[in-house]
Amino acid sequence: xxxxxxxxxxxxxxxxxxxxxxxxxxxxxxxxxxxxxxxxxxxxxxxxxxxxxxxxxxxxxxxxxxxxxxxxxxxxxxxxxxxxxxxxxxxxxxxxxxxxxxxxxxxxxxxxxxxxxxxxxxxxxxxxxxxxxxxxxxxxxxxxxxxxxxxxxxxxxxx
Numbered sequence: 111x112x113x114x115x116x117x118x119x120x121x122x123x124x125x126x127x128x129x130x131x132x133x134x135x136x137x138x139x140x141x142x143x144x145x146x147x148x149x150x151x152x153x154x155x156x157x158x159x160x161x162x163x164x165x166x167x168x169x170x171x172x173x174x175x176x177x178x179x180x181x182x183x184x185x186x187x188x189x190x191x192x193x194x195x196x197x198x199x200x201x202x203x204x205x206x207x208x209x210x211x212x213x214x215x216x217x218x219x220x221x222x223x224x225x226x227x228x229x230x231x232x233x234x235x236x237x238x239x240x241x242x243x244x245x246x247x248x249x250x251x252x253x254x255x256x257x258x259x260x261x262x263x264x265x266x267x268x269x
Contacts, residue, residue: 117151117245118169120237126189127156131165131215135189137207139180140236141199144172144206152210153240155233162219167210180205220248 122130122138129135131154150169156162173183177199181192184207188195199205225231229247240248 137187161222170211
């Protein structure tokens with residue numbers, strides 16, 4: 111599978127999903143190395159209580175470094191306080207700052223129960239990659255869920 115055949119499914123707290131989709135949070139931080147090239151589509155899964163795919167964005171860049179380096183480079187774009195960042199990164203030796211661009215909110219969020227109805231769907235703790243077969247299966251979930259995904263994924267999900 112090449113990089114053009116996959117997307118990233120990213121679990122985020124609802125307040126961060128809202129901020130990403132509003133454009134006020136442009137960097138998502140993770141405790142591990144993110145190895146996704148610029149241009150990768152990111153599907154945003156808002157965790158409880160929302161529990162739905164709420165939108166998408168695209169990776170502009172990934173900065174991997176120590177937690178201190180990532181904070182220094184991206185703090186004003188993370189949408190979190192230094193205290194929250196330090197608590198999240200406690201014990202981590204590596205961090206990733208994933209710069210997101212072109213956020214698009216789905217007209218209709220795709221709820222977890224609709225995603226599970228089409229197969230064994232499990233939201234990731236942090237993130238996971240989806241290949242074209244995963245994306246095709248999600249888009250063909252039927253009803254509004256399938257329509258929403260087909261409408262935003264376009265070329266990522268070949269017929």
